[in-house]
Amino acid sequence: EMESSLEVSFSSSGAVSTTPGFLPLARSHIFKIIVIGDSNVGKTCLTYRFCAGRFPDRNETTIRVDFRKRAVEIDGECIKIQLWDTAGQERFRKSMVHFHNLPSWIEECKHLLASDIPWILVGNKCDLRSAIQVPTHLAQKFADTHSMPLFETSAKNSNDNDHVEAIFMKLAHKLKSHKPLMLSQPPDNGIILKPAPKPAMTCWC
Numbered sequence: 571e572m573e574s575s576l577e578v579s580f581s582s583s584g585a586v587s588t589t590p591g592f593l594p595l596a597r598s599h600i601f602k603i604i605v606i607g608d609s610n611v612g613k614t615c616l617t618y619r620f621c622a623g624r625f626p627d628r629n630e631t632t633i634r635v636d637f638r639k640r641a642v643e644i645d646g647e648c649i650k651i652q653l654w655d656t657a658g659q660e661r662f663r664k665s666m667v668h669f670h671n672l673p674s675w676i677e678e679c680k681h682l683l684a685s686d687i688p689w690i691l692v693g694n695k696c697d698l699r700s701a702i703q704v705p706t707h708l709a710q711k712f713a714d715t716h717s718m719p720l721f722e723t724s725a726k727n728s729n730d731n732d733h734v735e736a737i738f739m740k741l742a743h744k745l746k747s748h749k750p751l752m753l754s755q756p757p758d759n760g761i762i763l764k765p766a767p768k769p770a771m772t773c774w775c
């Protein structure tokens with residue numbers, strides 16, 4: 571079946587690494603993307619696909635939240651993308667938030683998160699076209715109503731659809747230009763003298 575999942579994202583950034591002498595060495599941005607949606611829509615597979623580059627051999631239902639990460643380069647800058655793969659099953663997400671279906675997911679997020687967070691809507695499992703659950707025109711209408719871009723993809727086999735890689739990269743670009751949400755995070759072990767204007771980047775990849 572083709573089902574819809576909802577992704578909402580926010581960013582925080584500005585980590586500055588320092589040497590014991592307190593000189594800033596490197597600065598990198600961390601973008602945190604929360605993936606939410608009903609159970610079984612493919613949140614784990616989508617996040618795995620983006621971070622590991624392939625469809626998982628096997629996976630189990632998510633309990634509370636799993637974290638996946640990947641470093642990418644945007645405009646010559648190393649960006650750390652942290653994906654929060656949340657549990658879709660009611661019994662596993664009780665301690666986090668209470669959601670039921672797409673409109674409820676959105677409503678709940680609006681209460682919990684800042685209003686101007688970039689959102690995108692993703693319909694997954696497009697490789698199962700014959701078992702489509704949500705026609706594109708309806709998904710598009712829903713996305714328009716909630717002012718978010720719609721992507722249709724398959725974590726398993728993107729072929730003619732939006733590619734998982736491109737979707738997350740588009741979101742990362744969107745977050746990069748979304749300066750107001752960026753918060754400065756002091757380093758754990760030092761004093762920030764001042765942010766380096768054009769720091770040398772240290773990439774995890």
Ligand SMILES: Nc1nc2c(ncn2[C@@H]2O[C@H](COP(=O)(O)OP(=O)(O)OP(=O)(O)O)[C@@H](O)[C@H]2O)c(=O)[nH]1
Nearest residue numbers: 609610611612613614615631632658695724725726
């Ligand atoms: N055919 C097909 N199957 C998919 C796709 N994405 C996920 N699946 C399958 O759908 C099932 C559920 O995928 P998950 O990624 O675990 O779903 P989830 O949304 O993370 O589920 P919860 O952890 O319960 O919230 C698994 O059997 C996957 O193999 C896809 O794009 N195409």
